[in-house]
Amino acid sequence: MLRVAAVDLGATSARVAVVDLDREPLEAEIVHRYAHQPITWSDGSLRWDWERLMAEVEVGLERALEGGPLASIGVDTWGVDYGLLGDGGALLSPPYSYRDSRTDAWEAVADRLGRQRLYALTGIQLMAINTVFQLAAHDRRELDDATTLLMLPELVVHHLTGALTGEVTSAGTSALVDVATGTWSAELVDDLDLDPTLFPPIARAGAPVGRWRGVPVHLVGGHDTASAVAACSSPPGAAFVSAGTWFLVGALRSGPDLSSEAREANFSNEPAISQGVRFLKNVTGLWLLERCRAQWGGPPLATLVSTAEATAPGPRFDPNDARFERTADMEAEIRSAAALPTSADRAAVVRCIVDSIAYAVAGVVDQLGGLIGSPVTAIDVVGGGGQLPLLVELLRRATGVPVRVGPAEATAIGNALVQGDAVRARQC
Missing domain, CATH: 3.30.420.40 (ATPase, nucleotide binding domain)
Incomplete structure (x- = not known):
């Protein structure tokens, strides 16, 4: 039996599923589900209730462990949103929701950076929610205090393991990754006057990134759509x-x-x-x-x-x-x-x-x-x-x-399949 846990956070529902990769057909057993939405923060901005979300993730993982040993854990979430860490790896403030109004002026930023240039560099559709436009609107003082930027899937991984890493599919939603090289675009980082050391190296799905309560954690398709397509x-x-x-x-x-x-x-x-x-x-x-x-x-x-x-x-x-x-x-x-x-x-x-x-x-x-x-x-x-x-x-x-x-839970299944490949590769 090869049991893995898929942490699958959607923008309205957080789920933890267990998948036995030795069973056919594959099924995702949802062991915990939590409905959520952005909250209005003290400054009037729209944020994710990150502390509560992480508590619910741990509840789900504990329930997954109650059913038997886990060979691995993987995490996927929606794209574009991020968290900023300060010295010691602490989250500086709850992550903004992509629905916050701070990006209302995104078109002016797109014009300044160059719409055609943005597409040529990143290949990403222009939308107000893009990370590049969120960062352009982010409070400068907090950016100056930050030491690391993590996209949300890797922010969950950091919560579980302490690891600081990027992942290809989640970073790829940001409109900050050079489509030709697969690395953070030095041009765009410079245009936004950001410290390039904020951005961690981008790793491939399947990479081991630490342990949670002794269970190996692997990167998967961090962007939930990437995991869904994998199924x-x-x-x-x-x-x-x-x-x-x-x-x-x-x-x-x-x-x-x-x-x-x-x-x-x-x-x-x-x-x-x-x-x-x-x-x-x-x-x-x-x-x-x-x-x-x-x-x-x-x-x-x-x-x-x-x-x-x-x-x-x-x-x-x-x-x-x-x-x-x-x-x-x-x-x-x-x-x-x-x-x-x-x-x-x-x-x-x-x-x-x-x-x-x-x-x-x-x-x-x-x-x-x-x-x-x-x-x-x-x-x-x-x-x-x-x-x-x-x-x-x-x-x-x-x-x-x-x-x-x-399957309705294709994202969790795709997440689990990538974990299975990683676990089996390390067993060889």
């Missing part, structure tokens, strides 16, 4: 959709596409776990439903979506509109964006959201086919969105291609 076995011509808070829509490619067409379509070239890139684009996903669900008292997501199945399709809106990023009233914002009549009930709002996400994904799939030079022939959906039959059916209709549904 897919997509045939040539297929696209992937990692369907969660965000829907990341793309395909694996052997190398980056830095063409003007890719840049104008705002596609990212994010490193894959082993070789090549995940050529993808973000679509705002279940965040829209989750915020409405919170306003409605927290009914189960699957129930909400199933009640919309009998509702006729209606108007649609652009899920990526910036108006949805920090609204206090998501339902009202969606009603306004889609011009829904006042008579529209909740089922109509949900149907509008699901329709809009599906057709936005279809638009990206169409763009993807044009950029890779051949139409997408199938779509593999992994993550929580794949467990919503209405959404899957609407994706089929909107794209006109077969849609295969993978």
